[in-house]
Amino acid sequence: MEEEIRQFLIEGEQAGMRYSLGTPRSTTAATSGLQLGQRAGSSLEFREHRDYQAGDDLRRIDWNAYARSDKLTIKLFRDEISPHLDLVLDGSRSMALEGSGKLRATTGLAAVLAIAAENAGYTHKSWLLRDWCEPIANGSNRPSLWDNLEFDYRGNPVEGLARVPPKFRRQGMRALISDLLWLGEPSRVIQQLAQGASSILVVQVLAAADVDPPERGRVRLIDSETAEEREVLIDDRAIRRYRDALARHQQNWLRACRQAGAVQIEVVSEKIVSGWDLVELVKFGILKI
Amino acid sequence: MPVFTFPLALLGLLAAPALIYIYWLRSQARKRKVSSLLLWLEEKEMWEGGRSIHRLQTPLLFFLELLTILLLVIGAAGPMIKAGEGGSPLAIVLDDSYSMHGGNPESARILALQAIVKELRANRYEPLRLILAGESPQVLGEISTSEGAGTDQAVNLMNAWKCAMPAAKLEEAISFAFELGGERTRVLVITDHAPSEEPGDSRLQWWSFGSRRSNMAIVNATRNSVDLEDRVLLEIANLSETASSTTLTIEDDNQISGKTQDSLSLGAYETRRIILTLKPGSPPLRARLGGDMLSIDDQVVLVPGEHKAVRVDLRIENKELRQLVDKALQSTLNANTTVADPELIITDESESRAEMSSSWVLRIISEKDAASYLGPFVVDRAHRMSEGLALGGVVWGSGKSQAFPGSPIITAGNIPLLTDIERAGRHELRLRLRPDLSTLQETPNWPILISNLVNWRARTTPGLLQSNVRLGSDVTLAVESGIDQVEITEPQANPRKLPVSDGVFTVKAESVGVSHLRAGENRYSFAVNALAREESDLTRAAFGRWGNWVKSADLQWEYRNMSWAPLLLAMIVLAIHGWLTSRNK
Numbered sequence: 001m002e003e004e005i006r007q008f009l010i011e012g013e014q015a016g017m018r019y020s021l022g023t024p025r026s027t028t029a030a031t032s033g034l035q036l037g038q039r040a041g042s043s044l045e046f047r048e049h050r051d052y053q054a055g056d057d058l059r060r061i062d063w064n065a066y067a068r069s070d071k072l073t074i075k076l077f078r079d080e081i082s083p084h085l086d087l088v089l090d091g092s093r094s095m096a097l098e099g100s101g102k103l104r105a106t107t108g109l110a111a112v113l114a115i116a117a118e119n120a121g122y123t124h125k126s127w128l129l130r131d132w133c134e135p136i137a138n139g140s141n142r143p144s145l146w147d148n149l150e151f152d153y154r155g156n157p158v159e160g161l162a163r164v165p166p167k168f169r170r171q172g173m174r175a176l177i178s179d180l181l182w183l184g185e186p187s188r189v190i191q192q193l194a195q196g197a198s199s200i201l202v203v204q205v206l207a208a209a210d211v212d213p214p215e216r217g218r219v220r221l222i223d224s225e226t227a228e229e230r231e232v233l234i235d236d237r238a239i240r241r242y243r244d245a246l247a248r249h250q251q252n253w254l255r256a257c258r259q260a261g262a263v264q265i266e267v268v269s270e271k272i273v274s275g276w277d278l279v280e281l282v283k284f285g286i287l288k289i
Numbered sequence: 290m291p292v293f294t295f296p297l298a299l300l301g302l303l304a305a306p307a308l309i310y311i312y313w314l315r316s317q318a319r320k321r322k323v324s325s326l327l328l329w330l331e332e333k334e335m336w337e338g339g340r341s342i343h344r345l346q347t348p349l350l351f352f353l354e355l356l357t358i359l360l361l362v363i364g365a366a367g368p369m370i371k372a373g374e375g376g377s378p379l380a381i382v383l384d385d386s387y388s389m390h391g392g393n394p395e396s397a398r399i400l401a402l403q404a405i406v407k408e409l410r411a412n413r414y415e416p417l418r419l420i421l422a423g424e425s426p427q428v429l430g431e432i433s434t435s436e437g438a439g440t441d442q443a444v445n446l447m448n449a450w451k452c453a454m455p456a457a458k459l460e461e462a463i464s465f466a467f468e469l470g471g472e473r474t475r476v477l478v479i480t481d482h483a484p485s486e487e488p489g490d491s492r493l494q495w496w497s498f499g500s501r502r503s504n505m506a507i508v509n510a511t512r513n514s515v516d517l518e519d520r521v522l523l524e525i526a527n528l529s530e531t532a533s534s535t536t537l538t539i540e541d542d543n544q545i546s547g548k549t550q551d552s553l554s555l556g557a558y559e560t561r562r563i564i565l566t567l568k569p570g571s572p573p574l575r576a577r578l579g580g581d582m583l584s585i586d587d588q589v590v591l592v593p594g595e596h597k598a599v600r601v602d603l604r605i606e607n608k609e610l611r612q613l614v615d616k617a618l619q620s621t622l623n624a625n626t627t628v629a630d631p632e633l634i635i636t637d638e639s640e641s642r643a644e645m646s647s648s649w650v651l652r653i654i655s656e657k658d659a660a661s662y663l664g665p666f667v668v669d670r671a672h673r674m675s676e677g678l679a680l681g682g683v684v685w686g687s688g689k690s691q692a693f694p695g696s697p698i699i700t701a702g703n704i705p706l707l708t709d710i711e712r713a714g715r716h717e718l719r720l721r722l723r724p725d726l727s728t729l730q731e732t733p734n735w736p737i738l739i740s741n742l743v744n745w746r747a748r749t750t751p752g753l754l755q756s757n758v759r760l761g762s763d764v765t766l767a768v769e770s771g772i773d774q775v776e777i778t779e780p781q782a783n784p785r786k787l788p789v790s791d792g793v794f795t796v797k798a799e800s801v802g803v804s805h806l807r808a809g810e811n812r813y814s815f816a817v818n819a820l821a822r823e824e825s826d827l828t829r830a831a832f833g834r835w836g837n838w839v840k841s842a843d844l845q846w847e848y849r850n851m852s853w854a855p856l857l858l859a860m861i862v863l864a865i866h867g868w869l870t871s872r873n874k
Binding site for chain 2: 094097098099100102179181182183206207209210213215217218219220221222223224225226228230231232233234238241242245246249
């Protein structure tokens with residue numbers, strides 16, 4: 001397994017060599033500045049005012065403007081940022097779903113982002129989200145040197161994230177690679193990631209079988225994480241209901257991401273690993289050639 | 290109860306297990322690992338209460354499909370129901386030969402009885418006739434089944450179905466049954482072998498209850514008194530495709546000469562001949578084989594025979610003619626030429642003193658005015674003198690006059706050649722023959738003619754014609770004048786008295802074993818043995834049913850074809866199936 005993961009990481013490294021990390025077109029609502037610095041700076045530069053939104057830092061309210069207009073307004077500054085990427089990998093067992101390309105896509109994408117960050121002058125640190133968000137051994141080095149990557153966690157990653165909040169670099173970019181298939185309020189996770197982040201990227205890695213169940217008939221479904229079983233009859237109507245449920249779930253995440261200014265993209269593992277065509281990430285400005 | 294025109298179509302019911310298997314395979318859930326059950330929570334589990342539409346849907350479709358198969362198969366089989374309430378006439382022809390006992394206790398007869406009872410209880414036949422097929426057909430009885438007790442009556446009647454005949458002339462019995470029953474009757478043949486040809490779509494059904502078995506049997510047994518000694522011939526056959534062995538026990542009934550027992554090994558279909566010589570007057574001899582699937586042919590009893598030689602007085606002047614007659618007499622074995630108290634006189638005199646005695650006379654008349662006749666020869670086949678004669682190609686030299694005394698037995702056109710005059714039980718036969726113009730004496734017809742005469746005369750002399758007879762053959766006893774009844778006691782039966790006709794008592798040998806006759810003060814014994822190789826051969830037995838009454842054009846008017854009903858129902862069920870399937874998509 002370890003060798004296999006290392007092979008995937010090397011594969012991702014090679015794929016990411018020709019990219020550099022870009023800035024997602026949205027920024028976090030919880031961050032102090034709207035615009036992200038392209039390079040390191042030392043001064044705070046006023047940029048503009050905007051209406052207060054829930055979650056904004058109360059310290060940024062412009063009380064003078066309030067006195068003038070009777071509206072809560074906050075000041076936005078061009079903030080000084082550190083070009084750093086905190087890369088969080090979902091360590092759930094479902095990320096290594098048997099018979100799918102999820103493990104290869106997850107580790108490969110992590111390697112692509114890490115290498116692209118290096119290419120863009122970012123530092124990076126990799127985390128594995130299990131019963132708590134733990135740093136990956138050698139996670140600041142090149143992906144091929146990462147160690148102890150294990151995707152066998154059977155619990156809910158949300159709890160792990162809440163139990164021991166990770167010490168992400170302030171004003172850094174944060175990326176979460178996960179299938180997001182767990183129960184829980186998405187905004188809790190996003191808020192956790194958004195604390196002090198300059199931007200957030202959420203990459204949902206799904207297997208082709210997650211997107212479109214291939215089988216019809218009587219099927220005994222086994223949860224890859226909990227081993228819970230459920231015998232259902234899959235027919236056209238059941239598949240339609242499944243797709244609706246997936247779409248609703250993705251909508252919840254998308255809504256939470258939008259509220260926090262995060263960018264969410266979905267990739268199908270089998271599709272992405274066949275040739276490592278990363279055009280979707282380029283289209284969203286996450287990667288630049 | 291419906292019957293089917295094409296019962297083979299019922300094999301289509303094999304589709305039902307196939308359908309069940311398909312559904313069974315479909316019901317076997319495949320295992321599939323998924324990232325999470327999170328998105329499947331809306332789907333109800335299969336076992337949850339059975340109120341899920343999926344759970345209801347599958348069994349309903351299954352039962353509809355099963356019903357469709359059933360209806361289609363029934364429709365294809367062509368169900369026919371009787372058009373009216375009345376019963377159909379039926380004649381059951383029962384094979385009365387002893388091979389029906391083969392395989393005792395599960396013999397063909399017992400299996401057949403069970404099947405007949407089942408058939409009579411299932412269907413109504415009016416009237417029901419039972420016909421025994423033995424050497425000749427015999428009506429066992431006629432039953433009206435309308436009173437409901439018809440089956441019991443039939444069973445009672447069939448108690449007389451003993452299966453003790455050495456042959457069953459089924460063809461004759463079938464023809465007889467059709468003649469007896471008329472156009473509407475159907476005939477059911479009960480036997481132990483397959484028909485020579487398939488009955489097809491006729492009024493005939495053929496049910497066989499036999500099964501191929503090996504059998505060791507005594508197929509021939511005779512006992513003759515020759516040259517002051519009794520000679521016994523036994524033929525034992527292994528009627529089997531494999532070699533077999535048994536024991537042969539020979540003993541006399543009086544236990545005088547003791548018992549001998551030998552083992553006997555015979556190859557496939559091998560016949561072994563055993564010849565024994567006994568002192569004249571030895572007691573009845575019993576030969577017995579070790580038991581097998583048919584017991585009736587494992588034992589024979591041979592009683593000492595009474596040698597009945599006819600005293601013949603030859604009064605023929607013509608030397609050439611005398612030689613011809615003498616030679617023919619020698620070939621008959623039971624004629625002694627003598628001049629003292631002759632029973633038969635053969636003479637070439639036109640009239641003689643014999644007319645005054647009780648002797649029979651054969652007068653051979655050679656007329657001067659004669660011609661050679663090539664035919665056409667007309668023969669009275671009912672006369673004892675004509676037995677075995679074949680006159681085709683014979684040249685017969687005879688007188689030309691058409692007027693000749695006596696009843697003609699053989700004529701050449703309108704010229705009498707052999708005539709018979711009977712006077713008080715005494716016969717005088719006149720044979721017109723010119724040997725110099727004839728070829729008759731050079732053909733087998735000549736010794737046959739003389740032999741017929743000697744045998745005929747022997748039959749009328751008091752005593753048994755044969756003491757050891759085969760089952761089913763005639764036992765003939767000539768009695769002295771004045772006796773009009775003979776008492777017969779058969780094995781395991783009470784004595785019964787039967788009439789004598791023309792001084793001769795004849796009875797059919799129907800019971801194996803030693804029987805006794807009493808005619809006046811005289812007592813006789815004869816032995817009956819089952820000696821029919823074809824009946825003992827059980828390797829040709831078969832089990833099966835042939836023929837279909839429903840397909841018979843003669844009987845189809847009695848039935849109404851109901852194929853349309855199941856096919857219509859099948860279409861309705863298929864329509865419901867289609868609607869349910871489209872609704873669920």
